[in-house]
Amino acid sequence: MQFEPGDRRRRLPRHLRSPTPDVDTFSFSIRPVRAGDLPDIREIYNHYVANSVVTFDEKRSTHRLWREKFAMLSKLALPFLVAVSASGQVIGYALVQPWASKSAYRYTVEDSIYLGPGAGGKGLGSALLDALIVACERRGLREIVAVISDSSAEASIRLHERAGFVEVGRMGRVGFKFGRSLGTIYLQKSLTPQMRRRLFRSGRG
Known part of the structure; x- marks a missing residue:
């Protein structure tokens, strides 16, 4: 898990490598994700796959994987947010997914x-995490877990600690x-759930 940009931009599409406005003109909005x-999102994530250890994935994710994740999170009504610049460019995202598959874990998620690139250090990470927490509480979730690499992810740890995590x-090696x-x-x-409902279940049980 990581929210700071890497330093090797050439792997990203040109529109994702565009210079970001200065801090005093930096603006963004946060909204639910759309299929488009x-x-x-895939390109942002794959940048970290190829250039960092903040994700343990070693193979670039596919469009199919993200379509399936989008469908799964939509079916479960779990929060999946994007941050977009004033021009409409996606500059970050935040989501939660089930912590584990067994039904007793249904009120716990992992973020x-x-x-x-260019979006770190401007308050975007905190804004996304705060919005994600609010969305999780509205969804009736009770616990949120962050699993972070013990190397090169100090900023992500600080981000979560500021949000009350x-x-x-720890697990080594x-x-x-x-x-x-x-x-x-x-x-x-x-979390402080704002509603109570059965989660992640289908049929009668």
Whole structure:
């Protein structure tokens, strides 16, 4: 999980590499994702796959994978948000997905936040995470977990701690990428659900 941009922009499409306005003119809006946003989201994520250890994925994600994720999160009515610039360009996204498949975990989710190049350090990460937390509480969720790499993700840890997440555990050497072992840090935040309903179930049980 990561919200700061990398430093190798040449892998991204030109419109995602465009210079970002100065801080005093930087503006954005946050809204629910649309199907048309998925290509830009895929390119932002794949930038981190290819150039960082903030995600443990080693293969670039496909359009099909993102279409399936979009459909799955839509079916579960789980928050999936994008940040767009004044010109309508997707410059970041945030989502939650089920923490685990067993039904007893149905009120717990894991978050994921990524920003595009030039979008870090301007309050966008905090705005996305705050909006995501509010959306989760409105959805009736109770716990949100962040799983963060123990290497090169200090900014992401600080972001979550500012939002009220607390570290609840670590695992060492569970990943291996770019020729080195990596661990994970687990942070958790308890939410205040604004509604009660059964989640992630189909049929009668």
